[in-house]
Each structure stands twice: as structure tokens, then as C-alpha cells.
Amino acid sequence: MLIEMSKSTSGTQARTTTPTRRHDDAPDTADLFARLATLENGPEREAVRDQLVTAWLPMAHRIAGRFRDRGESVEDLRQVAALGLVKAIDRYAPERGAFESYAVPTITGEVKRHFRDRMWALRVPRRIQELRNKVRVARRELTQTPGSPEPSTADIAAHTGLTEDEVNSGLEALESFSTLSLDAELSGDQDGYSLADTLGTADSAYDVVIDRESAKESLRRLPERERAILYLRYFEDMTQSRIADRFGISQMHVSRLISRSCARVRAEALGQSSGDGRAAAA
Numbered sequence: 001m002l003i004e005m006s007k008s009t010s011g012t013q014a015r016t017t018t019p020t021r022r023h024d025d026a027p028d029t030a031d032l033f034a035r036l037a038t039l040e041n042g043p044e045r046e047a048v049r050d051q052l053v054t055a056w057l058p059m060a061h062r063i064a065g066r067f068r069d070r071g072e073s074v075e076d077l078r079q080v081a082a083l084g085l086v087k088a089i090d091r092y093a094p095e096r097g098a099f100e101s102y103a104v105p106t107i108t109g110e111v112k113r114h115f116r117d118r119m120w121a122l123r124v125p126r127r128i129q130e131l132r133n134k135v136r137v138a139r140r141e142l143t144q145t146p147g148s149p150e151p152s153t154a155d156i157a158a159h160t161g162l163t164e165d166e167v168n169s170g171l172e173a174l175e176s177f178s179t180l181s182l183d184a185e186l187s188g189d190q191d192g193y194s195l196a197d198t199l200g201t202a203d204s205a206y207d208v209v210i211d212r213e214s215a216k217e218s219l220r221r222l223p224e225r226e227r228a229i230l231y232l233r234y235f236e237d238m239t240q241s242r243i244a245d246r247f248g249i250s251q252m253h254v255s256r257l258i259s260r261s262c263a264r265v266r267a268e269a270l271g272q273s274s275g276d277g278r279a280a281a282a
Contacts, residue, residue: 026100027055033094052089053082056103060085063107070115077111084110128173134160135170211269218268226261233258 032052039045064081068074084107092102138159142151151159156167183194219227225247232238232246240258244251 029055056085060107067111080111080114081107131166131170132173214269215265218265222261229257230261
């Protein structure tokens with residue numbers, strides 16, 4: 001704090017002022033930026049630009065360090081921050097004010113975009129990413145005191161103002177940067193089972209059940225003789241000749257009755273008219 005004395009009509013008053021904070025890694029490069037603004041594209045401009053990048057690179061590395069322990073190596077984060085620094089230098093104009101106040105959000109935004117666009121194996125809605133960030137910050141704040149227990153879902157919800165469902169979504173997203181291969185072996189399993197072995201498969205018997213239920217009403221509407229013939233043929237596995245002998249008709253007639261009955265049932269099951277079904281059978 002600095003204390004300044006100022007005079008007014010009421011006498012001498014003390015006024016406190018807070019100096020503008022500057023980091024140790026914020027060099028004075030106003031002259032270089034002024035010179036850069038006057039140069040056309042070419043070797044000289046590239047050389048001045050490189051000097052600015054070198055001068056401000058420690059600040060970019062400091063910003064990258066804020067994002068450590070989030071599933072990305074520090075070296076990769078520094079490269080992303082350096083890219084953000086280059087963008088800030090190229091877009092900065094001296095009349096905008098101090099370079100640091102412009103560069104910090106530019107570099108920070110570049111690193112955050114890296115996490116949003118590159119680190120997620122699946123495209124996660126922005127809302128879920130925001131919930132993840134709020135939950136992560138809340139967990140860190142709630143465990144700052146040594147010996148603090150792991151905060152519960154209710155604790156995080158009370159700290160952030162989120163609902164417990166939103167907190168659970170954020171907690172799930174904390175572990176969702178990468179996908180797990182279906183061929184990955186289950187941990188602690190000695191039999192070599194993979195995740196794919198735990199997944200169910202489509203049961204073809206369901207199709208049989210659906211077809212049977214679809215045909216049931218149509219079968220009930222068939223004449224009694226046709227129903228009996230279909231039952232003997234498909235449930236008792238009798239030949240057409242034996243069926244013909246039982247009903248005193250020809251085997252050819254039995255064949256026509258079976259074809260006509262099946263076509264009618266099929267047509268009604270598919271929502272078609274029985275007349276269309278008979279035409280198709282013919």
C-alpha cells in the first residue's frame with residue numbers, strides 16, 4: 001500500500017492507493033511492440049516477434065502450470081500456451097493497454113480450448129464440461145485444509161449451489177477424458193475376460209416371439225380346417241400326404257390350403273389386406 005497526502009478545503013487527507021500488480025515474468029517490451037507495429041512482414045519483423053515471444057514465454061509457462069494434473073503433460077500444456085502467446089502477440093495493438101492484460105486471457109483461453117476440443121475422446125456437451133469444472137474446483141477448495149475428508153455429493157452441491165444430480169454428472173465427467181476399449185481386460189480378472197465379454201448380445205428368439213404374437217390373431221380367424229392343417233403340419237410335423245389322408249382330400253389340395261393360409265396370415269400380420277396376400281401367393 002502507498003499512502004499519499006492530498007490537500008483539500010477541509011485540510012490534509014490521507015489517501016491509500018494500490019499499485020498495479022506486475023508479475024516477475026512480465027518484462028517491459030513496450031518499445032518492441034511499438035517497433036513491431038511499424039514493420040511490414042519480413043525477416044526484420046519476424047526477428048522482433050521472436051524477441052517478444054522469448055521475453056514473454058515464462059509468463060505463458062506460468063499460465064500452463066495452472067492446468068497441471070488434469071490428464072495432460074506439462075510439456076504439452078506449455079506448447080499450447082506458447083501458441084496462445086504467439087496469437088496474442090500477433091493480434092495485440094499497443095493502444096489496447098498493457099500487453100499482459102490482453103495476453104493472459106488469450107493464453108488461458110487457448111489452453112482451455114485444448115482441453116475442450118482435444119482431450120475428450122467423445123464430444124461432451126459444453127454444459128457437462130462446465131459442471132465438471134465447477135465440481136473439480138469445489139473438491140479442491142473443500143480439501144485445502146490438511147486432513148479434510150473427501151467431500152460428499154451433498155457437500156459439493158451445498159458449496160457450488162448445484163443440485164446433487166448435476167454434481168453426479170460433473171463427477172462422472174471428471175473420469176471421462178478417454179474411452180475404454182471393449183477388448184481391455186477387466187482389472188483383477190484372472191480368466192482373461194474383456195469388457196466386451198460382459199455385454200449382452202441380441203437374442204434372435206425375440207424375433208420369434210414378435211412374429212408369433214403378430215400371427216396369433218390371424219391364425220384364430222382362419223377356418224377350423226385350415227387351422228387344423230397348419231397345426232398338424234408345423235406343430236405335429238406331419239407330411240402333406242398324411243394330412244390329406246386324415247381329411248380325405250388330395251395332397252395337392254393340402255398344399256394349396258397351406259400356401260393360402262400362410263399368405264393370409266402373413267398379409268394380415270404385415271397390415272395388408274387378405275386379398276393382397278392371396279394375390280401375392282398366386
